Amino acid sequence: MLEKIGGLHYIDFKRMRKNPVIVDAGACMGKYIEIMNERIDKPRIFAIECDMENIEILKEKDFPNTVINEKALMGHRSKERMIYHKYVGLPYSGSVGYEKTYLKKRLHGKCKEIYKRLVDTFAINDIFSEFGIDRIDYLKMNIEGAERDALLAMTEETASRIDQISISIHAKIREDLEASPLKESAGVDILDRLNDLGFNASKVDRRLMYGVTEV
Secondary structure, three states: OEEEEOOOEEEEHHHOOOOOEEEEEOOOOOHHHHHHHHHOOOOEEEEEOOOHHHHHHHHHHOOOOEEEEOOEEEOOOOOOOEEEEEEEOOOOOOEEOOOOHHHHHHOOOOOOEEEEEEEOEEEHHHHHHHHOOOOEEEEEEOOOOOHHHHHHHOOHHHHOOEEEEEEEOOOOOHHHHHOOOOHHHOOOOHHHHHHHOOEEEEEEEOOEEEEEEOO
């Protein structure tokens, strides 16, 4: 049964194996990690997060069963250091590889400052070797516009080893993508791409896609 958790993402807890492997790409401050630990017995959780403030919060919370990966998940430009932009004073976590021009236009004069730093990245198709796992029971993805790049690069073989996927869509960043290192993914239709990869996917909310691999 599909269930909405944390106010945004969807999951079917009944599909979970014993001690499931969960990857939280864009873990932020750990809201979904906390839910998973409460709802699932002894999950194996891998939290991907590149914002230093969020990483420190994750470490302070010291979640059980959780490994923190201090990188950004990408698609085509694997193992390449990219620029992370953070809008200080606003509740937005930032971006990798491009600036959010739509935010700057909409919020002109409201943000205190923007800081940038280089972050390490790894590719979606290297996700199993990165964590030493063979399957993912649930992949939650909220990676600030890089989801198109990750899905465009994802192979059918990678997709076949992911049971459930829940993706937050950043629909207003195509202008940024077209002028960024991720420009080749700007035109990707996320729902079509998920289904092409073999997921039985649908749009379940205004800015969320959910899919499962067929058993």
